[in-house]
Amino acid sequence: MNWTKKSWRNYPIKQQPVYPDEQELNQILNRLEKLPPLVFAGEVRNLQKALTRVSRGEAFLLQGGDCAESFENFGANNIRDMFKMLLQMAIVLTFAGGCPVVKIGRIAGQFAKPRSSDFEELNGVKLPSYRGDIINGFEFDEKARIANPQRMLEAYYQSATTLNLLRGFARGGLADLHEVHRWNLDFLKKNELHKQYIDISEKISQALAFMEACGINTNNTPSLREVAIYTSHEALLLPYEEALTRVDSLSDEIYDCSAHMLWIGERTRALNEAHVHFLSGIKNPMGVKVGPRVSASEIVALSRALNPSNEEGRLNIIIRMGADIIAQRLPEIFKELKKEGLNLIYSIDPMHGNTVKAGNYKTREFDKIMQEVRYFFEIARAEGIYPGGVHLEMTGQDVTECTGGASNITEESLKKRYETQCDPRLNADQALELAFLIADLVKKAKK
Template sequence: MAGTSLTLARRSPIRDGRRVAHGWTPLSWRDRDVRQQPAYPDPDALAAATRELAAYPGLVSLSEMDALHQALGEAQMRRAFLLQGGDCAESFAEFSPETIRAGHTLMDAMASLLARATGVPVIRLARLAGQFAKPRSTDPEVRGDARLPAYRGDIVNGIAFDRAARTPDPERMFRAYGQATATLSHLRSLSRASGKPIYTSHEALLLDYEAALVRIENGRAFSSAAHFLWIGDRTRFPGSAHVEFARGLANPVGIKCGPSLEPEALIAMLEALDPEREPGRVTLIIRMGADLIDHRLPPLIRAVRALGRPVLWSCDPMHGNTIKSASGYKTRALERIMAETRRFFEICTAEGAIPGGMHLEMTGQDVTECTGGLVPVMEENLGDRYHTHCDPRLNAGQALELAALVGGLARQTVQEA
């Protein structure tokens, strides 16, 4: 029921047909430790916006979500492979049919390459149609004597460093919803033409927006904002409001696993998010960095395998390899991205886990944001076409080069199994 009110939903726990999420409601996260949220100056305006959004149609269907859930379960058994990728953060300014088509074309080419190499179906999961909010390391942002709220993505505020742009505005959620709706419509037409389904994902960060798009259907609560949501490395701590929000949803969920994550904390999250050990429910997105993956990944694999938990192991070789160039640009070296990818596959294989997915920040546009590649981007070229609003993305050539590497590594693991 697309119009189920959050007030009504909060009065009763949700049964999804497989389990009861005890004490959970779409708003029970408010009783937990809530971090990485904007400070809206007008709480009444925020409440009015979320009430209105709660009556809007959902963006994705329960049946689509269930199809993805089943496919991810196949990937856990080496019978499919997950390709998750797209923009670091979607922007209102760069929204266009051409941008969507370029991203879809790149993902389709990468998926085809991977399918030929591995001999298994490739799940296409886009970071799109909802990836508008971004966590921040520092808030406020300080430039000289000026202190302003940090830019938290176009769904919250503007990137321009002035008071009007940086003031969080709940009305931006409606523009994000409208852009996500249009993006999904175009993606669906493109996927029908190619005959390959494509699903959407984003970080479940802005909890007021996410809660407004929870829907209840056939006794099950699910996010209608995307087929797949993940919990970020900054919001997966003990007592997290974001973990509480995700635990009651029927959607498959991801957990970003950075180098600070201890095995005991990971197991506690798995107990909260997947008490019934459902195949396809949880994807662990490993983002350690090339220097730390050897030390930090094996203990996580051993802890999960010791308890026989079904998870999908996916590699995010982007976030742990971010540096600032001498010229001041945030960048990533393709060489380091490839190094972490190789070690991810090698460590998973050595520890008896199935390396079943990749999670990338990439674009079909010819950007110069990451260095390296067969047609190399040098550090002195970064300013030529550096367009990202947040983190550096692989361009199409770099992404295809990485996909070729992943295809060979994945094929080798299948042959050795």
């Protein structure tokens, strides 16, 4: 009852930068408040309708994208390749898994990153940690690491451009199912995955030819040529989220118009702190990431705080425990939650709990990633829970950041194209391979 978009400021808060010039910060926030929304309330409501099908076990959630978007790497080709990657994975999950797919990108706003320490040290020099391009610079330089509120404007305009491109790709012909053969990324043509994908493409083309003979075509059936792709990011930098929170003129409800879906991370999900309070007052679908120390009672309390009306399609519990721990912790949690009658979506983030060091590089082993996904599906089925989605850090580029998979990236080959500014991502090869493996698990879950 006492919620306003500013009331989070009365609560304890973690993972926030300290801006040296508060007057400049307030000027930037005032400007952001007057700029147009990045997404619209109607789009957000459409997403919740789609996620309602996921919560009922009628669809599957594919959420993926960059660990952290970069101002420097921003460009139409990278956005296009991420779009194509999501389409490819969705096609595999839909066709091979026999399930409609809700597609949400970690894109058009994923600029802020939580850090385990406020400071980094290199060669005896200690500087503030890099917290994402929306806050400070990646370069290990004293000036670059100062929190700069001007970066919020850059993030806004880059997000607006990204959304413009995504909407164009989604409705302008690139998503046409007749173009399914062209969605392949060039470097995928070198391996066995290409053959699997081409096989699916040919079957889809045959089905489209049959449908066209029956009078069903792209002219009278828009769903054959258009897709819905939604955006999401971690709602970490609350001044930015506050500035983009608006009252919908049709419903008088409050939406955070920086993205269609927001989530809270493992480090900021404390029940009586600012991030949970802020998200409790907006109407967007949202997620909460939970690690190996979470209890069922904590998830119940978070659900009651964030989704007090127990709406379908509103709250996604994103599990990130690690392949070596999930089998010990998750069964009991699912047993307890099953008794509560809560309308929750459960999805798996198999990335964060499987991060290891390989020399000077952070990496993730593909086999561990797949193992955690497999355990998630098996445990969910055993406990009568629908395994509703997957949450991945991935890229449409041919990077070498996670070891293993069909592309056989070794620790030695990590240095070839290790380009992430934060955490290691699956490349397009590995993401597509994972999609084929998940498709089989989805098919079993639907039976």
